[in-house]
Amino acid sequence: MTRELWKGNEAIAEAAIRAGLEAYFGYPITPQTEILEYLSRRMPELGRAFVQAEAELGAINMVYGAACAGVRVMSTSSSPGVSLMMEGLSYIAGTELPAVLVNVMRGGPGLGNIAPAQSDYNQAVHGGGHGDYKPIVLAPASVQEAIDLMVLSFDLAEKYRSICMVILDGSIGQMMEPAQMPEMKPIRRADWEWATDGRMGKRERRILTSIYLDPIEEETTNLRILSRWKAVQANEVRYKEYFLDDAEFVIVGFGTAGRVALSAVRAARQQGIRVGLLRPITVSPFPFEVIDKLAEHASAFLVTEMNAGQMLDDVRLAVRGRTPIEFYGRPGGVVPFPDEILSEVQRIAAGPLSIVSDPRDAWYERMMATAR
Helix, strand or coil: CCCEEEEHHHHHHHHHHHCCCCEEEECCCCCCHHHHHHHHHHHHHCCCEEEECCCHHHHHHHHHHHHHCCCCEEEEECHHHHHHCHHHHHHHHHCCCCEEEEEEEECCCCCCCCCECCCCHHHHHCCCCCCCCCCEEECCCCHHHHHHHHHHHHHHHHHHCCEEEEEEEHHHHHCEEEECCCCCCCCCCCCCCCCCCCCCCCCCCCCCCCCCCCHHHHHHHHHHHHHHHHHHHHHCCCEEEECCCCCCEEEECCHHHHHHHHHHHHHHHHCCCCEEEEEECEEECCCHHHHHHHCCCCCEEEEEECCCCCHHHHHHHHHCCCCCEEEEECCCCCCCCHHHHHHHHHHHHHCCCCCCCCHHHHHHHHHHHHHC
16 A cells, blocks of 8 residues: 555544544534545545534534444544533443544633644543543554554444544644555444444334433443443553663653654754653553553653643652653643753753652743743
8 A cells, every 4th residue: 555645634534434434523623624624525425424513512412323323423623622522422421332532632721722732631531521431542643643543443432332532733633744544444334232223123122321310320330331441441551662771761742742752852862861752642541550660760751741731640640759750841832842852851861850749840930931
């Protein structure tokens, strides 16, 4: 198969189609609108369902209905639009349905701007609506990885009857890179034993709900959802390692922040600084055990994000106070340059460092000093 030049958003859309997407419901919002625009043409061409809903609230509830019927279904949005979907996502989780959601993140809070950001990490990994559940969350760092993870997202959602979210910042959605598409998969409707797919009179009636008025029944449902999540944690942690074999210092970054950090790592290596990079691909489940092992020999960690420090808290949980952690973030839609992260690596390598209660405090002071 040949590589072609693909824009990130359009690549995501085509990859979803080739993965067997049967129905798409969404609403335009920058910087993900090209996904919707692309699918508005391709889905009808293939005889598949495409609906531009009246709003994000309508879109996610259409996803809910299609998921109940056992359809491969997806929606896409950007930060404020995903916030509007939270109630529907909780209903989908409570009904134990497979569904895929793509969030092409932008600066916030509020309406913010249309620049690339990673400020939805907590919403995706630690939020996602009311109740006890966790979605699977994948974070690509390139157009090719976005394609590959889109295909994977549908398989994971169906395997675990779970929401699978793909989160990427706007720069990945808007950039163009050479990439290879998978072969087109035929649509094979599985005869899901739980789906309400309209076979009236041919089998026992199936009712799907997220309402359990009996607390004991609700607790049983919660524990069943939790048992699936335990299986996800055991089997689906994914990450990339760079230069970690002899690393004295470890950078942890996901998506574009991790991609930029890799350039800084290579530059630091040329200067003789033994630094490596861990780039989580599944930010939920998070690679806690990997970081736990790295903390046994690393002299320090540097967490870099395009926000004010959200994944940082997960890294701190994994490190458990055994070694210093530093933070460098750019919130509000600002993409860091490799030289910025390289400067942080040089500062850390020069030492001395100490274990502090919150690495964000020193980062904030440095940012404010620069602003002044």
